[in-house]
Amino acid sequence: MSNDSTADGPADPDPPIDDRDSARESDRRIGDRERAGPKPPGFEADDPIEATADAADGDAIVLEGVTKRYGTTVALADVTLSTEPGIHGLIGPNGSGKTTLFRLIAGLSNPTSGRIDRPAAVGYSFQEPRFYPELTVRENLAVFRSLDDDPEPRSWVETLCAELRLEPAVHRRAGDVSGGFRKKLDLALALLSRPSVLLLDEPLADVDEFSRRKILDFFADYADDDRTIVVSSHNAAAFEGLYDRVTILLDGELRADGAPDDPRVGKYRRYYG
Template sequence: MTPNDELAIEVKGLVKRFGDVVAVDGIDLDIRRGECLGLLGPNGAGKTTTVEILEGLQQATSGEVKLLGLRWETHERELRQRIGLTLQETRLVDLLTVEEMVRLFASFYPRSLDVETLIGMVQLGEKRHARVGKLSGGQKQRLALALGLAGDPDVLFLDEPTTGLDPQSRRSLWDVVAQLKARGRTVVLTTHYMDEAEVLCDRLVIIDHGRVIARGSPREIIASLGAEQVIELEATPVPDLERLRSLPSVVAAQRHADRMTLRVRELHLALPSVLREVESGGGELRHLSTRRPTLDDVFIGLTGRSLREGEEEKAA
């Protein structure tokens, strides 16, 4: 167990109800100082509600929450000065320039980062005199990050910060998170992007239906699948799922539309058996690929559906 003085956030038995709906159902978290913890889960899993309680934006129905050894009930003002946050959508003042917006937010904190530093961290130097209303979506998201960093926070909450960003902007944000970790700051990140979670997060907590269903480092969670490779194939007619599951070295097999996904321990044993199974059924192989397991495979294995389904619903 991590000593309390090493913890940035402690959560015990967190519950949040909205009428008869239980959004958060007994979550425990220990988040160490200087680490990036990723909260993963589909829309409606309870992760955003959990983060909003940690940020002091919502009150828990029950449970204990401590940030930096302090409680929202008794130290709200101090905590507001020591945390930063970037929401899924931030309302900005369109008529202000980027520099004016950053300077305004920096003025709210007794310990603020230099305006030049903030603008440079999110690579908006060329847009410093541009009005916020003229910025692209990605530039506004980077500006929102600068505002979240204005008070040089000990804990930074990033709620799906790269949704809608172009690849270059996403990488820029990743660099900012790496800088924060290097300075001993704590980052709590929610995301639907598996590559983002694997690159940035020291540890992950996977939430579904308001409960923690897995936790550990990305490597540990992927290893929990018990599979070294994933085979993806499409064949006509579609092979029988139960027969595929019974093949040598196959850990699990699932079907998504016309594509079959098999998690296997030893590829050299499983692949020939899979090909023989397709051939014996008179099938025509239309696609075949192999790859290493990912966090999305973990989520499918735990819940039977892809984490990206939540992202697609959000975009619809």
């Protein structure tokens, strides 16, 4: 697939990122502070919020009995799950609850019930890339890096540009680059703080084949250093051979969880390979 396509901007019901205040600008950096983003469609103000979301002592994400309802629709039903280092595939068809689960882990939405523990730093690459469209790619990287209290060295930014093949676009206005470069910029922004846990929602969308292979190699090396990458993708087969663990979600329910060769996971292989 080529990444030559262009668009006017990321389709997102939220206001453009350059209209947000400084607290909302840092939504991609998941830490201790509460997020100020809008509630998802269908959220009712009087929904009972019984869940807690605390920073875990280690680098694991732990969900216990997590349920999410939008009115009468159950998006997630009593999900209990924990992560561990490696590449973790979150697999299921459209509407299975994958993005909802990511938003709950990231603190961008509240569960209706249950408990979520997460590390102090979680990187999140959104399904629809989010950045300042009026700034160049490099300016976006500089602005988001400045939001960290203790930013990684500038050499890490250059590493990301090289490994994600962003270099050809670094001086271009971000709103003018192709869909593939938009996605790669969003990945770089999620990785800026070198988080121990990374949530990737459709990380290879619109990315050309050569860049895809290079990015997959980078993900494998990144996870090898005791880090966790949770991947949600319609193109799950692209990660075949990289998964250390696979979780199957169907209709908001956890149907299987384990190693890719686990027979319980294998029953759902049509969804990921």
